[in-house]
Amino acid sequence: MSSSQTVTGGVSVIAHHSAAAFLERAGACLLEREAEHNLLLGIAQDFAAAGGPSDPAILLATVEQHGDVVGCVFRTPPHKVGLTRMPLEAVPAVVRAIAQRYERIPAVLGPDEVARHFAQRWSALRNTPWREGASQRIYQLEVVNWPASMPAGRLRPATTADIPTVREWVSAFAGEVHLLMADPEHIAVEYVNRGIVFLWEDGWPRSMAAVPAATPHGVRIGYVYTPPEWRGRGYASACVAHLSDAVLESGSRYCFLYTELANPVSNSIYQRMGYQPVADVMDCIFPEHAGQPRVQIATNQ
Structure with a gap:
C-alpha cells in the first residue's frame, strides 16, 4: 500500500x-x-x-x-x-x-x-x-550585500580537530533557543564529517554556521552561533555573509534562514545583508x- x-x-x-x-x-x-x-x-x-x-x-x-x-x-x-x-x-x-x-x-x-x-x-x-x-520569519537571499566593514579573519570548513568546539557550540546553541536535541555529539560529528559546518577564524574559531539542509534550488543556513564573549564584533555577520556567498557561487539559486521575530537585531542584520522576508510562522x-x-x-x- x-x-x-x-x-x-x-x-x-x-x-x-x-x-x-x-x-x-x-x-x-x-x-x-x-x-x-x-x-x-x-x-x-x-x-x-x-x-x-x-x-x-x-x-x-x-x-x-x-x-x-x-x-x-x-x-x-x-x-x-x-x-x-x-x-x-x-x-x-x-x-x-x-x-x-x-x-x-x-x-x-x-x-x-x-x-x-x-x-x-x-x-x-x-x-x-x-x-x-x-x-519566526523565513528569509530568502539571492545576492549578498556585503557589510560595510568586516572583522579580521576568514571562513573555513570545520575539521575533525574542531569537533570538540563544534559539539560545545551546538549544545550551547540548542540551549539558547530551547531546541530539542538528543545528542549534540552526534550532530557535531555527523555535520563535520559531511562538510557542512563552517567556522569564522580570527586566530582561532570565533563563530559558526552550517548548511543543514537543501531544496532543489537552495540551501538553508542554520546553527549560527557565536560565544557570548565574542559577540558584537561582526563575526556572525561575516560568517553568514561569506557562507551565503559561497553557497550561491556553488550554483544554488537561493539561501534560506529563519529568525525569531522577537530578535530585531538579527532581523535587521540579515535584511541589510540582502535577505528578504518571505513568510512568518x-x-x-x-x-x-x-x-x-x-x-x-x-x-x-
Missing part, C-alpha cells in the same frame, strides 16, 4: 509511505513557494535520497480537496507537527488525522492563522491547554510537555 487516507468533511489527509511518493504528489505545489517550504522540502529530499522514511511514525502527508493538493502536514517524532498554508476549513481534517496517529504532540509549527486554528481544535479534542510559542505549544525542552525551529537552526 502506498498511502493511508483520512477523510473529514470532503477534505482528505493522505499519508504517503515513501518520501518519493510524497514528493511526486506535492513537489510541484511546494516548489511554487520554495523558500516558505524549505524545511519540508529538505526533510522529504533527505528521506527520498535514503529510500525512506523507514520509521512508520514519521508523517509526510498531503491535504487534498476536490482532487487538488491544498496543503501538507509532516512530523518526525519526537518533534512537533509541521503545517504548510492551507484553507482553514481543512484544519479539522488535519487534527483528526494527527489524532489517529499520535496520542500527544509537543507543539505545532505553521503559518500563524493555521497554527492557531490547529491548536484550538487540538486543545478541544485532547482537553489540553495551549499557548503561543516563538514567532509560529509555534503553538501544548504545555502537557512543559517538562521537556521547548521544541522549535528557532533562529537559524
Whole structure:
C-alpha cells in the first residue's frame, strides 16, 4: 500500500509511505513557494535520497480537496507537527488525522492563522491547554550585500580537530533557543564529517554556521552561533555573509534562514545583508510537555 487516507468533511489527509511518493504528489505545489517550504522540502529530499522514511511514525502527508493538493502536514517524532498554508476549513481534517496517529504532540509549527486554528481544535479534542510559542520569519537571499566593514579573519570548513568546539557550540546553541536535541555529539560529528559546518577564524574559531539542509534550488543556513564573549564584533555577520556567498557561487539559486521575530537585531542584520522576508510562522505549544525542552525551529537552526 502506498498511502493511508483520512477523510473529514470532503477534505482528505493522505499519508504517503515513501518520501518519493510524497514528493511526486506535492513537489510541484511546494516548489511554487520554495523558500516558505524549505524545511519540508529538505526533510522529504533527505528521506527520498535514503529510500525512506523507514520509521512508520514519521508523517509526510498531503491535504487534498476536490482532487487538488491544498496543503501538507509532516512530523518526525519526537518533534512537533509541521503545517504548510492551507484553507482553514481543512484544519479539522488535519487534527483528526494527527489524532489517529499520535496520542500527544509537543507543539505545532505553521503559518500563524493555521497554527492557531490547529491548536484550538487540538486543545478541544485532547482537553489540553495551549499557548503561543516563538514567532519566526523565513528569509530568502539571492545576492549578498556585503557589510560595510568586516572583522579580521576568514571562513573555513570545520575539521575533525574542531569537533570538540563544534559539539560545545551546538549544545550551547540548542540551549539558547530551547531546541530539542538528543545528542549534540552526534550532530557535531555527523555535520563535520559531511562538510557542512563552517567556522569564522580570527586566530582561532570565533563563530559558526552550517548548511543543514537543501531544496532543489537552495540551501538553508542554520546553527549560527557565536560565544557570548565574542559577540558584537561582526563575526556572525561575516560568517553568514561569506557562507551565503559561497553557497550561491556553488550554483544554488537561493539561501534560506529563519529568525525569531522577537530578535530585531538579527532581523535587521540579515535584511541589510540582502535577505528578504518571505513568510512568518509560529509555534503553538501544548504545555502537557512543559517538562521537556521547548521544541522549535528557532533562529537559524
